[in-house]
Amino acid sequence: MxxxxxxxxxxxxxxxxxxxxxxxxxxxxxxxxxxxxxxxxxxxxxxxxxxxxxxxxxxxxxxxxxxxxxxxxxxxxxxxxxxxxxxxxxxxxxxxxxxxxxxxxxxxxxxxxxxxxxxxxxxxxxxxxxxxxxxxxxxSEEELLFELVLKNLYILTTNIVGLVIESDANINDLRNKHSSLMSNVSNDIIAIQTKLTGKTFDKKKLEQGIIKIFESDLEHNCMGRFALTRLKRTLKLAKKFNLSVPALKKIANEHV
CATH class of the missing domain: 3.40.50.720 (NAD(P)-binding Rossmann-like Domain)
Incomplete structure (x- = not known):
């Protein structure tokens, strides 16, 4: 048994x-x-x-x-x-x-x-x-770290951008109507992930990974039920490491 x-x-x-x-x-x-x-x-x-x-x-x-x-x-x-x-x-x-x-x-x-x-x-x-x-x-541990950062980038970016766009917006809306905002938020998230891990990541490879995930479910809603909690937790980490995260701060100041 x-x-x-x-x-x-x-x-x-x-x-x-x-x-x-x-x-x-x-x-x-x-x-x-x-x-x-x-x-x-x-x-x-x-x-x-x-x-x-x-x-x-x-x-x-x-x-x-x-x-x-x-x-x-x-x-x-x-x-x-x-x-x-x-x-x-x-x-x-x-x-x-x-x-x-x-x-x-x-x-x-x-x-x-x-x-x-x-x-x-x-x-x-x-x-x-x-x-x-x-x-x-x-x-390898290196592959694992990349996969974890990719998941974090997807979850945090879609959830946090979802706070400030249409309440019923999906992934297709995000990439077609809000690509600039998504890019700015992603850059802030990558900066935080880099600080948390002490590693740098290939942004093009991350982008390719995100596109693959997007394509798997274009109708997926952006804003999850923990979106606000994720934003607050992310800003707390940015403050701890004295990181400039202008897109995240703008969302927090104007919409939360």
Missing amino acids: KKPIIVLGIGELGSVFSRAFLKNNYPVYPITRQTNINELANTINPELVLICTAEDDLQNALHSTPDKWKDRITMIQNELLPRDWQTHNFIDPTVISVWFEKKKGIDPKVLISSPIYGKKAKILIDSLALINIPSHIIN
Whole structure:
């Protein structure tokens, strides 16, 4: 019998992964706010521990992870970067940049194949394939960092621009009617990502990646429900690093 998988956070995405693991014959143990995680760690030796919390809850979740599980952590969050886990002494964590969305009462919608890096990647790929969600392995930390920054650029740019354009605007509207604003916001986001990672990124390659994602779902709405929270969090980071982010500040001053 396969070893169980722990899923910390059973929201919409957590439920998708749980179903995939169950289809792959892995027992699944959910962790909720009511779970005594240390007690559970004394009774279960999991194959992997999937952290499915929201971005704002990630640090608390990582901090609460028992030491005996630190060699099998997998993360899926938006706005994720290595700095988020490097202070927690995890051993070779697995990370997936999720490119499918799940809303309540609706089947998962795939945009593109989700890249995965880490020693538990094959389990995720095999499991997700059983529920028709494509994913693929990437082979280096450098590739992973690029994929995480690409995801952050997409999420933050579309959400933040979505705050100030038509409320029902979609990706097609964004690229056809607001390309200049999108470019200015993207430049600010890239500057922040560069500061957060200590790395520089090929803007043309990022642009090509964004175009591919745009083409996968032109009707996707720009402004998500966490758009304002993302803007505030991004401006806080810019202030921390004393970065000039004129497009973001203009949006905050005029429209928020």
